[in-house]
Amino acid sequence: MPQVEIRHIRCFVCVAKHLHFSRAAEELGIAAPSLTRQIQEAERLLGVRLFLRTKRSVALTAAGEAYLAEALAALEHLARGEERAERAERGELGRVEIGYVASAAYAGVLQNTVRGFRREQAGVNVAIREVAMDRITAMLCDGAIDIAYVRPPMDYPEGIQATTVYRDTFVLALPADCALAALDTVTPAQLRDRRFALPEQDYGTFEVARRGRFAPNPGPRPGTLAAVLACVSLGGDVAVVPNTLAQCITLPNVVYRAIAGKPIPSEVAIAWRRHERAPAVRAFLRYARKCAASEDDR
Structure with missing residues (x-):
């Protein structure tokens, strides 16, 4: 069954605004006879008269008054929909x-x-x-x-x-009571006999071992860096961790020391x-x- 379309609603609202077919047609950019046909078609589809027309005046009927409020709300809703679609296309929604x-x-x-x-x-x-x-x-x-x-x-x-x-460098996390903790900087070779707690990203550990010319002795692989530091805190294990950790996590019995040589990027x-x-x-x-x-x- 045919229904009123947006073009009908826009024409109706414009005529209701001006209560003058010629001025409404001018605003819409269409010929006056075409506008008249749009309004007649809308009235036929709705089954009501929207305007009382004489040679001298145009007025809304009671049905037209009632329909106007809903027509304006519908156009406003569509305008919001168009705005949201444009915003979504721009990545704003x-x-x-x-x-x-x-x-x-x-x-x-x-x-x-x-x-x-x-x-x-x-x-x-x-x-x-x-x-x-x-x-x-x-x-x-x-x-x-x-x-x-x-x-x-x-x-x-x-x-x-x-x-x-983000760019950072790796440092060493050591138990505070181990001999290496007394040093300001630890060379990779000094870690040869140490057991390493391994984080999810173990690149730093294996790069330290490569520079020290030894195969690392892997210990626990607990997952997160916080869990790795907990292993160090409990004693025995060492870990190669990002320097940002030294700036934001303090655990009992854990100290951080620089690794000698060219910085290892993290x-x-x-x-x-x-x-x-x-x-x-x-x-x-x-x-x-x-x-x-x-x-x-x-």
């Missing part, structure tokens, strides 16, 4: 699912970026959750998360892209789907990269 490995949170880059983006794009719902590093790529590929904060190096599938957003990166289409996700990526560039310029 939507949802972004962010996964992060626990160690990335210690650097502060995750918090700073998310808080800043939320201030700029209040219409985007940003959800964050901690995930295990070995699940990151699968969750990105499956769409379970849109963006991941990770600690490279790590292997990415062909469809995943990553960029560094980075935080964001990873995402290479052909991401969601405007809100792309907007977050632009913001994150802009923040990273600002940090690099300092």
